[in-house]
Amino acid sequence: MTLSNDKIKQYRTVGHGLNPVVTVAGKGLTEGVLAELDRALEDHELIKIKVAVTDRVLRKAVIEELCASSKAALIQEIGKVALIFREAQKPDPRKSNIR
Incomplete structure (x- = not known):
C-alpha cells in the first residue's frame, strides 16, 4: 500500500492523540x-x-511481520510503538479514527 506524503503527515497528526489498542x-x-x-x-x-x-x-521484524500479515502500511515507528493504517472494507464513520 502506497500513501502520499500528505496522507502520511495527516495520519501522523491524527495518530499523535491515539493510545495503543493492540x-x-x-x-x-x-x-x-x-x-x-x-x-x-x-x-x-x-x-x-x-x-x-x-x-x-x-x-x-515483528512490526514488519504485523504489517505484512495484516496488509497494513506502517505510518510511523517511535520506540516500542508503531502507528499503522489499513483502509476498511466497510468503513464506519463512528468508529474510524480518520473519518
Whole structure:
C-alpha cells in the first residue's frame, strides 16, 4: 500500500492523540493478537500498536511481520510503538479514527 506524503503527515497528526489498542508481548504474534489486530484495523483503520520487545532488531521484524500479515502500511515507528493504517472494507464513520 502506497500513501502520499500528505496522507502520511495527516495520519501522523491524527495518530499523535491515539493510545495503543493492540499489544504484542512475550508470546509474540499469536493467532489472538493477529485476530485482534485485524478487528481493530477494520474498526478504526488507523491504530497504534505497542510491541513490548526489548531487542530493537527483533522489534522491527515483528512490526514488519504485523504489517505484512495484516496488509497494513506502517505510518510511523517511535520506540516500542508503531502507528499503522489499513483502509476498511466497510468503513464506519463512528468508529474510524480518520473519518
